[in-house]
Amino acid sequence: MVEAVLDQQAWRSRADAVAWDVRPFVDGALRESHAAERFAVRDPATGAVLHEVAAGDARDVAAAVASARAAFDDGRWSGLGVLTRKALLEAFIDAVVAQAEELALLDSLEIGKPISAALFDAQVLSPMFGRFCVESVDRLFGVVANTEPEVLAFSVAEPRGVVGAITPWNFPLVNAIIKVAPALAAGNTIVLKPSELAAASAVRLARIAVEAGLPPGVLNVVPGLGRTVGQALASHDDVDMLSFTGSTATGRLLMRSAGASNGKPLLLECGGKSPAVVFADADDLGAVARHICAEALHNQGQVCVSRSRVIVQDSIKGALLEALVEAARAYQPGDPLDPATGFGPLASREQWLRARDLILAGASQGHGPVLGDLTALSSHGGADMAPFVFSDLGRDNPLWREEVFGPVIVLESFSTPVQALALANDTAYGLAATVWTRDLSLGQAMARGIRAGEVTVRATAAEYEGPGFVLPQEGRKGSGFGSETGVEGLRSYTTWKKVEFHTARLA
Ligand code: ADP
Numbered sequence: 001m002v003e004a005v006l007d008q009q010a011w012r013s014r015a016d017a018v019a020w021d022v023r024p025f026v027d028g029a030l031r032e033s034h035a036a037e038r039f040a041v042r043d044p045a046t047g048a049v050l051h052e053v054a055a056g057d058a059r060d061v062a063a064a065v066a067s068a069r070a071a072f073d074d075g076r077w078s079g080l081g082v083l084t085r086k087a088l089l090e091a092f093i094d095a096v097v098a099q100a101e102e103l104a105l106l107d108s109l110e111i112g113k114p115i116s117a118a119l120f121d122a123q124v125l126s127p128m129f130g131r132f133c134v135e136s137v138d139r140l141f142g143v144v145a146n147t148e149p150e151v152l153a154f155s156v157a158e159p160r161g162v163v164g165a166i167t168p169w170n171f172p173l174v175n176a177i178i179k180v181a182p183a184l185a186a187g188n189t190i191v192l193k194p195s196e197l198a199a200a201s202a203v204r205l206a207r208i209a210v211e212a213g214l215p216p217g218v219l220n221v222v223p224g225l226g227r228t229v230g231q232a233l234a235s236h237d238d239v240d241m242l243s244f245t246g247s248t249a250t251g252r253l254l255m256r257s258a259g260a261s262n263g264k265p266l267l268l269e270c271g272g273k274s275p276a277v278v279f280a281d282a283d284d285l286g287a288v289a290r291h292i293c294a295e296a297l298h299n300q301g302q303v304c305v306s307r308s309r310v311i312v313q314d315s316i317k318g319a320l321l322e323a324l325v326e327a328a329r330a331y332q333p334g335d336p337l338d339p340a341t342g343f344g345p346l347a348s349r350e351q352w353l354r355a356r357d358l359i360l361a362g363a364s365q366g367h368g369p370v371l372g373d374l375t376a377l378s379s380h381g382g383a384d385m386a387p388f389v390f391s392d393l394g395r396d397n398p399l400w401r402e403e404v405f406g407p408v409i410v411l412e413s414f415s416t417p418v419q420a421l422a423l424a425n426d427t428a429y430g431l432a433a434t435v436w437t438r439d440l441s442l443g444q445a446m447a448r449g450i451r452a453g454e455v456t457v458r459a460t461a462a463e464y465e466g467p468g469f470v471l472p473q474e475g476r477k478g479s480g481f482g483s484e485t486g487v488e489g490l491r492s493y494t495t496w497k498k499v500e501f502h503t504a505r506l507a
Pocket residue numbers: 166167168169193194195196224225226227229230231234245246247248249250251253254
């Protein structure tokens with residue numbers, strides 16, 4: 001976590017002074033939306049209205065796409081030398097870091113993200129990803145074929161053109177950077193539609209980009225609703241690629257919109273219901289339980305790779321459940337603007353109601369939670385939710401099957417590795433998994449057997465830096481497709497062109 005310099009009172013004063021401006025940012029300036037419909041964005045921690053945003057419409061999208069198209073076609077971005085493009089992106093990322101407190105505050109207020117976590121997103125995670133993309137530009141090699149001397153034949157990675165990006169609310173700034181940085185590093189221009197719950201940091205990001213020297217029209221942002229702005233962007237015939245992070249249901253809708261319009265290629269990062277599989281040889285169950293909670297409850301459980309299904313070997317089931325309950329109890333919602341808070345409310349009252357309905361449905365088809373208070377859920381009026389732990393609900397239960405996007409852990413047990421693998425793969429998703437064992441062969445068999453884009457085998461709960469963003473990964477099943485990391489992440493935003501020179505033979 002980042003050391004917060006400001007205290008709760010100072011953040012509160014800054015929050016009261018925020019000048020909200022969440023208008024479309026098109027061709028280098030804030031514009032008025034064409035749409036008359038507006039909606040309110042509320043602080044989930046207090047329920048107070050923060051500001052209002054235009055719902056947006058197809059005209060806003062058309063203007064932004066036209067701006068991005070002109071900026072792409074005249075080469076003001078794709079035609080720059082690579083060194084210049086990289087220097088501009090570096091200046092942009094430096095400016096994000098310089099304004100990290102302002103950006104973090106916007107995210108914290110709009111979705112109730114604890115300010116320390118929002119600062120980490122803005123000061124550490126966003127620049128780390130952005131810089132990785134800038135460095136990757138130099139590793140985006142083409143291919144040269146071996147031919148007779150008169151022929152030079154090669155394939156070169158070209159930018160796709162105008163990229164449309166649609167992002168969710170759980171990491172508003174980071175999600176925006178994850179789309180904007182590789183798209184721009186690869187030479188594209190972009191129209192970004194952030195989540196309706198949390199668009200302020202994305203609009204600020206576009207302003208920062210222009211102030212840092214990026215040409216106008218290269219990064220455009222259109223706030224608004226999914227059914228208006230998102231739909232128009234996905235259906236636009238002049239958008240050359242659509243990059244999406246969000247629910248599986250919306251991802252599937254976008255495939256239809258892409259197919260019904262110009263057949264634009266998609267990069268989809270959708271939902272997950274990822275497992276943490278714990279074998280009996282796992283070391284130190286207390287540490288394992290704390291780590292599982294950190295992976296399942298981080299960001300109030302609103303993370304696509306959240307390991308929310310715990311699959312445990314029979315012989316240690318009782319001990320692990322006890323340790324999990326104790327570890328989960330430590331997560332109590334606090335004021336997001338208090339730098340000491342590690343766990344805030346859910347992102348909105350609507351998100352809270354969705355999670356509550358799933359919890360009540362799950363409990364009514366099974367039995368009550370091992371941790372968590374169902375009665376309190378019925379009468380609660382806010383958006384904060386302490387964690388729930390359920391055990392033995394069965395594999396047909398909605399809490400086992402569906403992504404809650406809230407602080408809910410479900411536990412099932414197994415006796416053999418074959419059963420463990422079957423339980424791990426008993427999901428419509430395939431994003432991530434963690435396997436706890438000290439047995440190399442078991443870890444290897446599980447890692448290769450689990451149908452997910454990333455698997456971590458853990459002999460220890462100790463934390464290492466790991467590989468950062470250098471390795472590619474890709475969702476399976478309902479979790480989407482296409483890599484956002486590694487050089488391949490940049491490659492997702494390019495397309496191949498084969499070029500051949502056939503030259504005259506010297507007489
Ligand atoms: P979440 O549950 O994370 O909010 P959604 O898939 O509903 O997931 O939202 C992710 C993003 O997709 C948001 O920016 C949202 O506005 C957008 N979105 C939602 N519905 C549509 C749609 N029909 N067409 C295009 N974008 C949409």
